[in-house]
Amino acid sequence: MSATLRVRRSIQDLQDEYNNGNKKPLEDVMRAWKGIKELPPDDPRSFFVLGGYHGEPFRGAGWGNSQYWGGYCNHGNILFPTWHRVYLVKLEEALRSIPGCADVTLPFWDETSTASTTNGIPSALTQKDFVLDGQTIPNPLRSFVFPRGIVDHLSPIPDADYSKPEGYETVRYPLSGLVGTDADKAATAAHNAQFPNYDTNVGLLNDNVRNWLSETVIVDGKPVGGGHVKDKYTACLNAPNYTVFSNTTSAAQWFDDHGQRIVPIESPHNSIHLAVGGFDLPKIFDASPIDGANGDMGENDTAGLDPIFFFHHCFVDRVFWLWQKKNGFTDKLEIIPQYPGTNSVDSQGPTPGTAANSWLTLESPLDPFKLTERGKERPYTSQDCINIETQLGYTYGPGSLDPHALLAAAASAAGSGRTISVRGLNRARIRGSFLISAFANVDGQRQHIGTEAVLSRWHVDGCANCQTHIEGRAAISTQSLGVAAARITADDIEVQVRTRDGLLGSGPQTRAMASLTAAPGKKPFKVELR
Known part of the structure; x- marks a missing residue:
C-alpha cells in the first residue's frame, strides 16, 4: 500500500481513540464538519450546496421540470x-479545505460491526454536544440547520408539499420533519411533543437500528436466522457481476431471467436510510410501532442534508470496494448492455445533464462533479473512479466484512432457499419511501421473514419519466426460517406494504392510498413463492 494514500477509518475507531486520550483525530473531523456547515450557502464547498446535490434544493433541469428526477x-x-x-470524494475535499484540516478523511460508520449490532449508531454521530477547542458546541454530526429554505417545486398534489423553511433542523427517528403545509406542521408538532427528551430519542433510534441490523427469527423456540441488514450486506459480496451488484432494478430482472435472487448493494443501503429516517422494522405482531416519524434520511429529497448520510455512504462505498477486491474488479467494471438498470429512466427519472431514455455506460457523466485534466474541466465518469487507490488516492482501514475472513459466510448468506416474489405494486401515488414486508405462518405462529425497503422521493408523480417505470417489486428470501422454510406454502405467506399513510389496503386511507386499493377481493400486488 502506498504511503501517500489517505485512509478512511471507522468513526468507532476514532471515538475509541478519543475516549482513550488521543483526541485529535476525532476533534479534527468535528472541526472540518463545523467548518463546511458554517460556510456561506453559496460557497461550493458548503454543506448546504454539497448536501443539496442529492435531492432538494432541485438544481439544473430538475427545477420544476417533470422530465427530470430533480x-x-x-x-x-x-x-x-x-x-x-x-x-x-467531493465532500471529503471540502472537509480538507477547512484550515487545520488538510489531513482529515471521511470516516465510515461500520454498520455490520459488533459495536453497531450491539449498540446502534456510534455516539459521535448522535451525542448532543461536543467539546472543541475548550468550548462546548452542538455536535456537528448530529443534524444540520438550513441556512435557506428549500422549496418543493414538483408537487402536483394539493396539500402535499415537501418544502422546508430557513432555520429548519434535520431530524431522525422517532421524530418527524414534515412541515410543508399547515396541516403537516400541526401533525408534526403533535407527534414530536410525544418525544421531548433528546437522550431518550437517541435510545429509540439505536434500538430501531439494532433491530434492522440484527433481527432474529425464532422457530421452535430457537433462533434460526436473521441479521436482516447485516446479512444483506454480507450476501451482496457474492453478486456475480457489477450490473446486478450495483442496483435494485438490475437485480430484479436477474431474478426474472435466472430465478436467482441477488442482493444488490442498494438494498441494505435503502434499509439503513429508512431505519435512521423514520420506519421501524415490522414486528411479528406490529407491537407499538412509532407511526408518524418522518426523518430526513428517509426520503431522497433531504437525505443528503443529514450529516449521517455521508458516514453511511462511506460504509456503502467500502462494501463496494470489498466486492471489487473479492471478485477481481479493482481495475475494471463490466456492464450488461441495455439491461434493465442501464437506462436513464429506470426507477427514477434522468438526472440533470442526462438525456431522457438514454443508455447509461461507464462513460456517462456523473454530474455535477467535475475533474480537471491538463487544465481543463470535464465531468467525472465511472471510468475515473473504479480503483479508489490508484485513481482517487484513498483506501479503507480495518472494519467488518473483511472478504478473506467472510468468504464462507458470504456464500452462506446468499443462500439457496425459496424466494417470495412481490410485483405489480403501483408506487405512483405512494408518498415517499415505503416497506414491503413478508410474513409466514410457521407451525401456527406468525413470523416476520424479511423486509425490502424502498427509498423514494416524496412525489414520484412529480417525475413524468418515473411513470413509465412505476412498478414496485421485492424478492424476499425464506432462508431466515431455516429448515422451516421447506414447510411453508403460498397460502402461508402474507405480504404487507407499509407507507407513510399507513398499511396499503387497510384502515383509514388518504386519497393517495385509496388510489392504490384494488377492487374488493383483489390484492393490489402479486405474490408468488418461487
Missing part, C-alpha cells in the same frame, strides 16, 4: 455506486 443522485441504475463514490 436532484443529481442516481438510484435504481448502474451509476448508483460510482456516483455516490465521487460524491464522497
